[in-house]
Amino acid sequence: TATRTTSSMSAFTTKDASGPVALLKMEKDVSSVRWHAKGDYFVTVAPKATGGSSVLIHQLSKAHSQQPFSKSKGGEVQLACFHPTKPFLFVASAQHIRIYHLIQQKLVKRLMSGCRWISSMQIHKTGDHLIVGTLDRRMIWFDLDLGTTPYKTLKYHERAVRQVAYHKRNPLMASA
Known part of the structure; x- marks a missing residue:
């Protein structure tokens, strides 16, 4: 179940009205930030955070953060990203990628990479293809x-x- 987090988030607009700004105070260092295609949500990954707080989903318009997992499954989380059209969250550990349904709050699929260490991932805008760098x-x-x-x-x-x-x-x- 999704719960409130220990991180604090402040959202505001700058004086020159250049757009919204979010200021996050996190428990540990953040290694990855990914936006949802619609722009109101973003996910942060802090691999060294304790329990399930290594992955946090933030809603900018409400200045609200939530923890989608109560504990970390399958090792230290490396990356996370949203599906562009469906309510899915892709969470990558060192060797596997898990796909979670955010509304039903359950595991949909576990992708087996066959590699030793995942370094990057990107989902296609249609949501049908995923590429992973190792x-x-x-x-x-x-x-x-x-x-x-x-x-x-x-x-x-x-x-x-x-x-x-x-x-x-x-x-x-492309890959580099």
């Missing part, structure tokens, strides 16, 4: 309609893949 020099491509194992594993890098991305309009993906 520290063991791979880019893993999941077709979310096909199953829990990778559609393709690309092994063309000589060093760790630190970042992956989809092009906004064209059918392209």
Whole structure:
């Protein structure tokens, strides 16, 4: 169940009305921040935080934060991101990606990456594809309609893949 958090959030508008600003005070250092496609929600990941507070979902318009998990499952959380059209949250640990339904508050799917350490992930704007970068020099491509194992594993890098991305309009993906 989702609960209130120990983090404090203040949301306000700047004097020059350039837009809303959120100031967060977190228990531990935040390693990842990802926005929802609609722009009112964002998720933060603090891998060293205790219990389930390593993943927090914040609503900017209400200056409200919630903890979607009571405890951390499957090891230290590395990354989290929202599905662009469905109420799903993708949570990556070192080797697996779990997909949670935020309304029903249950695990939908567990993706098996087959890698040692996930460094980055990006979901396509349609929500059908997910690419994952790993520290063991791979880019893993999941077709979310096909199953829990990778559609393709690309092994063309000589060093760790630190970042992956989809092009906004064209059918392209990139890794670095």
